[in-house]
Amino acid sequence: MARTLDKLISDQKPEIVKNARKKTDGMVLGIHLAQLRERMQITQEDMANTLGVKQPTIAGMERKGKDVKLSTLKRYVEGAGGKLTVDVELPDGSHYGFNL
Numbered sequence: 001m002a003r004t005l006d007k008l009i010s011d012q013k014p015e016i017v018k019n020a021r022k023k024t025d026g027m028v029l030g031i032h033l034a035q036l037r038e039r040m041q042i043t044q045e046d047m048a049n050t051l052g053v054k055q056p057t058i059a060g061m062e063r064k065g066k067d068v069k070l071s072t073l074k075r076y077v078e079g080a081g082g083k084l085t086v087d088v089e090l091p092d093g094s095h096y097g098f099n100l
Contacts (some may be wrong), residue, residue, distance in 0.1 A: 027064040
């Protein structure tokens with residue numbers, strides 16, 4: 001009988017689950033950064049030139065699992081021609097959004 005993902009997670013120690021979720025959050029961010037850049041048809045080299053950094057810095061930001069500061073994320077998004085908006089979902093289900 002196959003075990004569900006929820007069952008596998010519930011069998012783990014809480015700190016293991018917390019660490020795994022933190023890593024997956026970083027992976028998802030890296031994927032989204034690369035997809036944004038590619039959608040705008042910008043190379044890593046072009047993005048690096050726009051931000052005044054070297055190409056390996058951009059590759060590092062897009063690397064799966066890499067934690068990125070909010071200020072760096074803002075610069076990256078603006079380098080792709082966009083504006084960064086934060087949407088906070090509050091406990092009552094309402095949203096509070098603002099531009100950075």
